[in-house]
Amino acid sequence: MGRPKAPCGTDAAYRRHLRNDEPVDEACRDAHAATRRASRRSPAAAPSAPKTTEPPDDDDVADDGETDDLELIVKTLRKAFVKIAADDPTKLAPIAREFRTAVESTRGPVEPPKELTLAEQLAQARAARAARTQSQDAAS
Structure with a gap:
């Protein structure tokens, strides 16, 4: 029971x-x-x-006396991430994954930042080098 x-x-x-x-x-x-x-x-x-959370500041309290839950959650998560990063950084990835899953369940999929491939980075570098060469030739 x-x-x-x-x-x-x-x-x-x-x-x-x-x-x-x-x-x-x-x-x-x-x-x-x-x-x-x-x-x-x-x-x-x-x-x-919990020891990692602190009560919200007075500016976190809405006019009707209730706290803005989303702001409180974000502030608490930031403080927790800082503490966990200092104590044991290996625990950050699973926590961040859970947080991302929670955000995606309420707001839809989160697009990761697009990383350039090596070929794209080389193409950009070549284009920048060619532009510098052309500007130096035009100045001469």
Whole structure:
């Protein structure tokens, strides 16, 4: 038998709603906001918060009191990537792959930057050299 689910109106229930892709009710949203406010005042007050995340700055809070989730996610990911790169850079590739998959699932495929082939690079270099030669001949 598993643990009983946290009742609505708690931060744990808020996280459960997000994890299960359920709509978050107002009581859970208020409890989460209260937990975040308390963690700003005292980091020890919210032991369930991951150590790599920090509460948003005041400019991250929208007029209605809710945070802009996408901005918070991006800032948190940036901080996490920096920390992971410093601790163990070999873990960055799998995390970046998961992040890319998540972005593609919401926004569609992400086009990778087109890299020039060696033949294309050589053609560009030859064209630049030919242009320099022509400009030097015209100047003489």
